[in-house]
Amino acid sequence: SAMSHSLSRLRLLFDDPLFERKGHKMEPTEHAHHIAPTVHHLLDSIAKDLLTKSAFQPENYAGVCRIGLTDYAEFIFAPRLYDEIRQRAPEAQISFINVNRSNYVALTEHEKLDVIIGSMPVLDDNFESLYLYT
Incomplete structure (x- = not known):
């Protein structure tokens, strides 16, 4: 054994x-x-x-934040998101990627998006969704 x-x-x-x-x-x-x-x-x-995972510390994060946004969500949220990420994670790179109902699944898989913000149906069980606004 x-x-x-x-x-x-x-x-x-x-x-x-x-x-x-x-x-x-x-x-x-x-x-x-x-x-x-x-x-x-x-x-x-x-x-x-x-073996103990430490809590995420945004001030030490130097990776890329890949955020998928629809046109409307980009107009409403991108400036504030950019400012908040810059303030909390100054070493992070920020990448906004335009998504829509027909391409968000493929873009998420290809671009490895961290989050998507926009009004679209959840077509895949691999996605977790949360209503942020109406």
Whole structure:
């Protein structure tokens, strides 16, 4: 099994059996007891530092914001969106892309749009939609 293989590798690495059978139980060796606090600390560090996702910090974002807008949505929202993104994510690049009812699905797939703003039907289950205005 994968567990047996991993334990075999650890035994070679530490030059110690690490666990020994005592009756019907496996007991840690003296060396296993000795290294246990360090191993516990390392596993905690890995869980905390590597496996925990930090919250998005727009002030540190230097990528591209690709925003699809219909003609009307661009007229109404683009200036304010631009100003807000500039203020909150000064290193970000902003790309406004014109979309309409017939091209937004293809453009989303091709251009990798982050968000689309406009009045259009949701034609695909892969899209999540929210009513912003009427």
